[in-house]
Amino acid sequence: xxxxxxxxxxxxxxxxxxxxxxxxxxxxxxxxxxxxxxxxxxxxxxxxxxxxxxxxxxxxxxxxxxxxxxxxxxxxxxxxxxxxxxxxxxxxxxx
Numbered sequence: 001x002x003x004x005x006x007x008x009x010x011x012x013x014x015x016x017x018x019x020x021x022x023x024x025x026x027x028x029x030x031x032x033x034x035x036x037x038x039x040x041x042x043x044x045x046x047x048x049x050x051x052x053x054x055x056x057x058x059x060x061x062x063x064x065x066x067x068x069x070x071x072x073x074x075x076x077x078x079x080x081x082x083x084x085x086x087x088x089x090x091x092x093x094x095x
Contacts (some may be wrong), residue, residue: 080087
């Protein structure tokens with residue numbers, strides 16, 4: 001056989017169907033594998049979402065504390081000063 005120039009239009013054609021791979025396909029195993037991988041992905045995504053939500057809530061609560069703290073300290077100092085000047089017994093602060 002002589003080696004001639006290669007024509008890129010010469011595409012090999014599959015003439016045999018193989019070794020019966022259609023019959024050896026295990027639908028139940030594929031189904032189980034897909035379910036397992038899907039559940040792993042869902043678990044990972046939900047855990048990350050929970051961490052993101054927790055971080056967001058932490059930031060919100062901390063921001064609220066940061067914003068409320070100066071007024072709380074001012075009110076406590078005013079109450080403490082008023083009590084000392086009047087000689088009253090200090091009241092417990094609730095909020």
